[in-house]
Amino acid sequence: MAIRIAVVVGSLRRESFNRQLAQALVKLAPQELEFRFARIDDLPLYNQDDDANPAEAVKRLKQEISDAQAVLFVTPEYNRSVPGVLKNAIDHASRPYGKSAWAGKPAGIIGITIGAIGTAVAQQHLRTILAYLDMPTMGQPEGYVQNKPGLFTGNDDIGIEDTRKFLQKWMQAYADFVRGRVKTS
Numbered sequence: 001m002a003i004r005i006a007v008v009v010g011s012l013r014r015e016s017f018n019r020q021l022a023q024a025l026v027k028l029a030p031q032e033l034e035f036r037f038a039r040i041d042d043l044p045l046y047n048q049d050d051d052a053n054p055a056e057a058v059k060r061l062k063q064e065i066s067d068a069q070a071v072l073f074v075t076p077e078y079n080r081s082v083p084g085v086l087k088n089a090i091d092h093a094s095r096p097y098g099k100s101a102w103a104g105k106p107a108g109i110i111g112i113t114i115g116a117i118g119t120a121v122a123q124q125h126l127r128t129i130l131a132y133l134d135m136p137t138m139g140q141p142e143g144y145v146q147n148k149p150g151l152f153t154g155n156d157d158i159g160i161e162d163t164r165k166f167l168q169k170w171m172q173a174y175a176d177f178v179r180g181r182v183k184t185s
């Protein structure tokens with residue numbers, strides 16, 4: 001049976017490299033994984049006053065995460081941390097207290113940047129957040145990707161052979177990690 005993965009992209013930008021990376025990863029993934037992209041661009045700013053009466057977009061996000069057996073975060077680094085839009089989405093689906101949609105879901109983290117350290121610092125911050133949310137997160141291989149001319153071909157393929165091979169291996173490791181942790185019955 002297919003394992004359903006919620007993909008959360010930490011950029012709202014139209015031509016986002018991270019969204020393009022996420023789409024390429026979906027194409028490289030083993031057949032057993034089935035992906036749904038979670039929408040986060042229409043969420044209000046998190047306000048604890050709204051916990052009892054959440055917006056439709058918040059209910060939808062929580063449902064999308066609840067329906068998935070695992071999560072894949074593909075995110076840029078903003079000012080050496082996670083983008084606010086991603087943190088906002090994480091906060092929304094973590095509440096009300098005791099009703100987090102994230103709890104126990106295995107996670108993978110990967111990201112792409114134009115910078116040399118490939119979103120490493122943002123990923124470390126995200127690991128801290130996911131640990132608190134009780135999400136077992138794949139440790140190896142780490143996925144620090146730097147954008148280069150020709151990396152994206154425009155049809156969800158990766159145009160640089162070494163990177164394509166690395167990403168395929170990364171997705172296989174993620175599938176193995178997830179398979180070992182999801183309930184299949």
Ligand code: FNR
Pocket residue numbers: 011012013015016017018019076077078079080081112113114115116117118119
């Ligand atoms: C960035 N960028 C960036 N890059 C990086 O490697 N480390 C960083 O700390 C930052 N900080 C940062 C802050 C803000 C507000 C912006 C807009 C950008 C550059 C970033 O990696 C680049 O814009 C990517 O293209 C963003 O990812 P998407 O939108 O293409 O997925």
